[in-house]
Structure formats: structure tokens, C-alpha cells
Amino acid sequence: MIWNEKCECMSREELTALQTERLKKLVKTSYENVGYYRKKMDDAGVTPDDIQSLEDLTKLPFTLKDDLRDNYPFKAFAAPMTDIVRLHASSGTTGKPTVVGYTRNDIETWSEVMARTLTAGGVTKDSVMQNAYGYGLFTGGLGAHYGGEKIGAAVIPISGGNTEKQIMLLKDFGSHAISCTPSYALYLAEVMKEMGIDPRKDLQLKFGIFGAEPWTHEMREQIEEKLGIRATDIYGLSEIIGPGVAFECEYQDGLHINEDHFLPEIINPDTGEVLPEGSKGELVITTITKEGIPLVRYRTRDVTSLRYDACQCGRTLVRMEKVMGRSDDMLIIRGVNVFPSQVESVLVKFEEIEPHYLLVVDRINNLDTLEIWVEMSDELFSDEVKAVESVRARIGEQIHSLLGLHAKIKLVEPKTIERSMGKAKRVVDNRKL
Ligand code: DLL
Numbered sequence: 001m002i003w004n005e006k007c008e009c010m011s012r013e014e015l016t017a018l019q020t021e022r023l024k025k026l027v028k029t030s031y032e033n034v035g036y037y038r039k040k041m042d043d044a045g046v047t048p049d050d051i052q053s054l055e056d057l058t059k060l061p062f063t064l065k066d067d068l069r070d071n072y073p074f075k076a077f078a079a080p081m082t083d084i085v086r087l088h089a090s091s092g093t094t095g096k097p098t099v100v101g102y103t104r105n106d107i108e109t110w111s112e113v114m115a116r117t118l119t120a121g122g123v124t125k126d127s128v129m130q131n132a133y134g135y136g137l138f139t140g141g142l143g144a145h146y147g148g149e150k151i152g153a154a155v156i157p158i159s160g161g162n163t164e165k166q167i168m169l170l171k172d173f174g175s176h177a178i179s180c181t182p183s184y185a186l187y188l189a190e191v192m193k194e195m196g197i198d199p200r201k202d203l204q205l206k207f208g209i210f211g212a213e214p215w216t217h218e219m220r221e222q223i224e225e226k227l228g229i230r231a232t233d234i235y236g237l238s239e240i241i242g243p244g245v246a247f248e249c250e251y252q253d254g255l256h257i258n259e260d261h262f263l264p265e266i267i268n269p270d271t272g273e274v275l276p277e278g279s280k281g282e283l284v285i286t287t288i289t290k291e292g293i294p295l296v297r298y299r300t301r302d303v304t305s306l307r308y309d310a311c312q313c314g315r316t317l318v319r320m321e322k323v324m325g326r327s328d329d330m331l332i333i334r335g336v337n338v339f340p341s342q343v344e345s346v347l348v349k350f351e352e353i354e355p356h357y358l359l360v361v362d363r364i365n366n367l368d369t370l371e372i373w374v375e376m377s378d379e380l381f382s383d384e385v386k387a388v389e390s391v392r393a394r395i396g397e398q399i400h401s402l403l404g405l406h407a408k409i410k411l412v413e414p415k416t417i418e419r420s421m422g423k424a425k426r427v428v429d430n431r432k433l
Helices: 012-033 035-044 054-059 065-070 104-120 139-151 163-172 182-194 217-227 340-347 385-403
Strands: 084-089 099-103 128-131 154-156 177-180 207-211 230-237 242-248 255-257 262-267 281-287 298-304 331-333 336-338 353-364 367-376 408-412 427-429
Touching: 012 035, 012 054, 012 281, 035 065, 054 262, 084 104, 084 139, 099 104, 104 139, 104 242, 128 139, 128 163, 139 154, 139 177, 139 242, 163 182, 177 182, 182 207, 182 217, 182 353, 207 217, 217 230, 217 340, 230 255, 230 298, 331 353, 331 367, 336 340, 340 353, 340 367, 340 385, 367 385, 385 408
Parallel strands: 128 154, 128 177, 177 207, 207 230, 353 427, 367 408
Antiparallel strands: 084 099, 230 242, 242 255, 262 281, 281 298, 331 336, 353 367
């Protein structure tokens, strides 16, 4: 199903005209209302009048997360505080968080893009939707909440964690859809198994709308299999709006970007050069309708590619590939670029192990080492040493053939890798200490 055919299925000509008009307005208001944009544009020798077409976008300087930090908490806002009705902030593990402000129109835009996203994921006005994204400063909870309500679904605002209660409500309330991180979905499946609950028999669950962290197609298959649902990917970041920047449809073949609100580009992260369609690089987004905190050419650090070919679903919105990881989270191990998602794609193919893993990187005698910790299934754990050795060797070979790296595979006891209620932690890099 499509929530808003008019906007999601527009012709490229119509869309380009709309984007151009919105971009011109956005650049003008950002220049007039936000001190740091004015300074950055003045420094680059660009004025709002120089922006007349989408091609002119490249004349504008990039915005970085540090620009937002430097303008903490509210100096990047383009709207006065009287017009701001909501504040969110990124988790900000280091230093100050980045703060985002929404006007009433921004909340409406967000609800609209989330209504599109959840509709594509299978939610309808008849659905009971269990929303297990965290509520609070994190945008996942309230973003999905408003989108679900806009559709007319009955939203359960349970937030993250409280796993046994989640499962009780899934059962008793007959939830059709669940929204949470993919790693938490796997954890739910694990606890259900322990509680003797068979999702196919005991639950009404049909759809899962998962995002907020990278996950592979292989991980999707595992989740779909374990929970008996269709799992779709949703992407977003607090700076841009929260969840709802892009979403998968039922064909699960790339995420449609809500291009009438978010203008995407792919750049070479080292040179800043814009790359042609299909090239892998860093996603850069300009928010062409946002009022509270408009972002011009914001560098997301997420690595993906774009494709403009038609999708079978009928939407004309450009698609981005599943995010591989962040350019700043990419590990360089003995000169080899490694994304945790590449390791994940190998691990989840093995039936003898559980899809819970951790990459431990170290530097011993000036040489980088990679250790991959992964949990054995209960069956493998109680099997003979020979069987365990064989699995370890096969994983090692496949990792080597994919990455060209020798990794030490450490098979750990079931349930020893920490489970997350929100975003999973996949890497411990001891080299930085
Ligand atoms: O994670 C917003 C969100 C909430 C998205 C719920 C989807 C669902 P932040 O906390 O600001 O916002 O984190 C944004 O998370 O730059 C990506 O690196 C990563 N990320 C988000 N969605 C995906 C996804 C929310 N589907 C950062 N695949 C982004 C891969 C994702 N990475």
C-alpha cells in the first residue's frame, strides 16, 4: 500500500520543479536566519541568488556534525523559540549532544513521512502497532508513534526494554506490527523461545519495521524466519528529522528516500566530490522543507549508493541501498576496510551459531588483530569439540575469502554477548585506548 500517491509517485519533472522551488526558499531562509550559514556562505562567496537549480547545490558548503555542536544548543535554529514545539537530541556519546528543534509544521512533515514509511512496512488503520523504539530524546519512539497515529493504527507506546512484558502484550493485544531495532527483534525472538512462545501460532504479528542501526539482508532473513513476519528497513537520523528519511517497500530492494523533503547526494568522503548514480559513498542530505533547524548539505557519514530506476511498487522516489555502515565507524585493519555488516553477512549464514557477535580489534606488536566473538547455538555448544572446530574453521575461511584478512574466531557460550534494547554495540576497538 502507498500512503500518499501524489507525492510518492510524482514524475521526475514534477519532483525536480518542486525540489528546486523548495531548495531556493530553504537557502534563502537559512542565510537570513542562521548566523553560521550566512558566514559559511559568505566565506564560500555564494549568495542565495546563486542557487537557481538543483545543479547549483554543489556551490554550497557542507554542514558537519561539529557545526551543530559549535552552535549548541539552539544557535542553528532558523525559527524563533516561540515557534518551536519539540526538542530532541542525539545520544552524543562524546561531548555535547546535537539538539534539534521542530516547529508544528516540522512535526506534521515528520508524521507524514513516517505514515508513508509505516504504510510501506505493512501498517494500516486496522493495525495494532507495538512501538518498541525508545521514547525520549531519541527520535525513534515519538517519530514512529506520530506516524502510526496519523495512519489511524492503535499505537502501543511501550518503548524499548521490558522484554517479557513486550511479549505478553504482543500476545494479549494481538499486535500486527512491531517497530524496534533489528537487534532487539532478534532478542525478542530469543526470549520468546525461552518462554515457549511460537510467534506463528501464538501471535498475530505480521510486520516488523526495523532501523536505527545497520543490518544486512542476511540478518533480515533470520528475523523473518524466527518471528514469521515481513521485516522492512527504515532509515533516518535525528539531525535530518529522525526516522522516516527513507524506507523499504514490500519489494525490499533499496530504501525510498522521501525526496520531496530530503534532497540526497552521494559524495567521496575524502574529496567531497559528488559521485554519479550507483557509486558507493557518503550520503549527504539537504532538508528542503524543514523550518526549525534546516540543514544544507549535511554529511551523514553513512555509506550507501543511490539508484533512480523504477521500482515495482510504483513509487518514483529514488532508492538508497541498505546502509553498509558509517564512514567514521569503518574499521581499517591492517590496511583493509572492514564494516561490521560485512562480517555479519558471513556469520548469519551459519546455522550452528546465533546472530549475536562482537568484533574486537587490538594492536599487538604493532600489528592489528581482529577477533570475532560469536555465540554458539545450544546444539553446537553441547556437540563434540570436533564439530565446534569445524564451524570455527569454516567461518575463518569465509571471512578470509571476503575480506582477505585472517581473523581469530572465538566461539563463545550461548547468551554471553550483551543484548541491547536499542542500538547494538558491535565493535570494541582497543587500539584507540
Ligand atoms: O537512529 C533515527 C531512527 C530511529 C532511524 C528509528 C530509524 C528508526 P540517530 O540516533 O540520530 O537517529 O542515529 C542516526 O543511525 O546516521 C545511521 O548511522 C544509523 N541508522 C539509522 N537507521 C539506520 C538503518 C536514528 N536503517 C544514525 N540502517 C544514522 C543503518 C541506520 N543505519
